[in-house]
Amino acid sequence: MTVSEERMQEALATLKSSGVRITPQRHAVLEYLMHSMNHPTADEIYKALEDKFPNMSVATIYNNLRVFLDIGLVRELTYGDSSSRFDCNTSDHYHIICNSCGKIVDFHYPALDEVEQLAEQVTGFNVSHHRMEVYGTCENCQNNQRH
Numbered sequence: 001m002t003v004s005e006e007r008m009q010e011a012l013a014t015l016k017s018s019g020v021r022i023t024p025q026r027h028a029v030l031e032y033l034m035h036s037m038n039h040p041t042a043d044e045i046y047k048a049l050e051d052k053f054p055n056m057s058v059a060t061i062y063n064n065l066r067v068f069l070d071i072g073l074v075r076e077l078t079y080g081d082s083s084s085r086f087d088c089n090t091s092d093h094y095h096i097i098c099n100s101c102g103k104i105v106d107f108h109y110p111a112l113d114e115v116e117q118l119a120e121q122v123t124g125f126n127v128s129h130h131r132m133e134v135y136g137t138c139e140n141c142q143n144n145q146r147h
C-alpha cells in the first residue's frame with residue numbers, strides 16, 4: 001500500500017468511527033485531498049470532480065470539507081483574503097508558499113517551542129499555537145522565469 005492509500009484507509013476508519021456516512025461524493029472528495037498534496041481550495045476540488053459528479057455543487061464540497069474539519073481529518077489554511085485551502089496532512093509541519101503561482105509545499109522542522117515560551121514570558125499571554133510561513137519562488141516558476 002502506498003502512503004496515500006494507507007492514509008485513505010485510516011481516514012475512512014475515522015469517518016466510520018465518528019458515525020459519518022460515506023457517500024460516493026464524500027469518498028471522492030477525501031480521496032482527492034489524500035492524493036493531491038497541493039492544498040487545494042474547494043473550487044479546485046470541485047473542478048477536479050465535476051466530470052465524475054456532474055450533480056455535485058461547490059456547496060456540497062464545502063459541506064463535506066466541514067465534516068472532515070469537524071472530525072480533524074483536514075486542516076483549513078487561510079492566507080490573507082484568498083480562499084481557504086485544505087490540508088489533509090494534520091501532523092505538525094510548516095508551509096512554504098510560491099510568490100508567483102501560490103503553490104504551497106510542506107516541510108518539517110522541529111516545532112519552534114521556544115518562540116511560544118518566549119512570547120508567554122514577554123507578554124503574559126497563554127499561548128495556544130503559532131503559525132509560520134516561508135515565501136519564495138518554486139522550482140517550476142524559477143525555470144519559467146529563465147526562459
Ligand SMILES: [Zn+2]
Pocket residue numbers: 098099100101102103137138139140141
Ligand atoms: Zn510557483
Ligand SMILES: [Zn+2]
Pocket residue numbers: 039087089093094095105106
Ligand atoms: Zn501542509
